[in-house]
Amino acid sequence: MAAPWSRFHLRLHRLLLRRPQLLPQHATLLLAVSGGQDSMALVGLLRDLQRLHHWRLLLWHGDHGWRPESAQQASALADWAAKEGLPLERQRWDTPQPDEASARQWRLACLQHRAALAGASRVVTGHTASDRAETLLLNLARGSHRRGLASLRPLRPLGDAVQLARPLLVFSRGETAEIQRQLQLPVWSDPSNDNPRFSRNRIRAEVLPVLEALHPGAGRRLSGLSSRLADEQDSQEQLEQMALQSLLSDPNDPRAGLRRRALMALEPGNRRRLLHAWLQHQGNAELAAAPLERLLEGLEPERGPGALQLPGGSALHWDRERLQASSGGGKQGLASSP
Structure with a gap:
């Protein structure tokens, strides 16, 4: 039976043809899968495109231990992955901390270690354009430098031979919901995503909806602004390198x-x-x-x-x-x- 094909598959496929370094053909990819809407859309799209790009797909799930039902949800996700023929590794945080920053550091450290063991050149996450818009607003409110406003890049180093890839930045959170429905993918919700003590959740629930009501499409434009800032920063850094060469007392050193x-x-x-x-x-x-x-x-x-x-x-x-x-x-x- 042929894999399903939609405008979302086509958009991602064309992106990967334009930017082959994002998810190189024949590469081993380690997918970070929470079981939520965005990460399941990521799994569904890459599973369907695998025949065209010849990847080796590995899944990783991190259980933060923040909720009593998290272990049960991790088991259900593992059962689904096994039925799909997708190898999945589960890890539980031995010393969970109640803040987002610590959780993120733990996840990235685990993913980097697992990618090195598996020979994966890419760790792949399901970050979307909506995530990038939220990050821009958060960093703007914190008074971040330009570099912070240009965060959540499609590709960035994670270790010596591993890069973190975010291929879903071309989709909004509304579109990943549509992908999830079209592909009939299961979703395991995390109530912490609605907890207002996390600053990102308040941006998502209280700030962006107001901006969208005032200026429909605000989230998409904010994400586009972050992307342009990243391109400008890369261009500026390239020009800086050229200018620095002219200032060195010995250009060969x-x-x-x-x-x-x-x-x-x-x-x-x-x-x-x-x-x-x-x-x-x-x-x-x-x-x-x-x-x-x-x-x-x-x-x-x-x-x-x-x-x-x-x-x-x-x-x-x-x-x-x-x-x-x-x-x-x-x-x-x-x-x-x-």
Whole structure:
């Protein structure tokens, strides 16, 4: 019997043809399956597309132990997967914590370990465009940097040889519900998704519905904005790399110092951006705005040599021509000669 085919299958199939690195053909994929609507839609779509992309599909379910019925639901999910011929591994959290951040860290650590053991190059989650819109709003309210507003990327590193893939970002939560109904997939609901003590649930239940009522399609547009911000950030980082090459005292040595005069000849905003990028490439901790400004003041052409101790024990030092980083030592604070 041929696998079902719908406009949702076609949309995902075309995405994977355009972006083959998202879920490479013949790859081993480890699917994170909660049993909820989004993750079951993920399983259904990839199961049906498997014949075209020749994946090896493995399923993983994490039981947080937050609810008395969670073990029973995990068993029911395992029984369904066995009937579908899909291998599923279950893990229960031995020391459950009641917060989202700890649960997420536990899941990712388990998934990374399991992927390495199974030889899976991709850990795949069922995050949707609706999740990305919620994340954008949460990070915006927290005063996040641009990087936070561009979170939930389709593909990001999870370990040395494993990447986290989110192929369902092209679907809304309403569409995954339709996929689940069309494919007649079972769903095991989690009451914690309605608990208002979790900030994401309040965004989902109270904020986004208001925005959708005021401006229909708001969630889709917010997700699109996050995607564009991610593309702009990637583009900016590429341009930063090119600009940094021109500032290195030795372009063939990635750890070479910066040409001080060339750096300080740039516009103030570009000085900050490139100095920040260079420090990150040196493996140094990110400087806050105030010490970064003090460093730039010390690098002004009329100032002499100086040094700055960085968090973690490394240090910066400069003469009139060059700014360099060292792995240890240096003066406390900022010192500069006239």
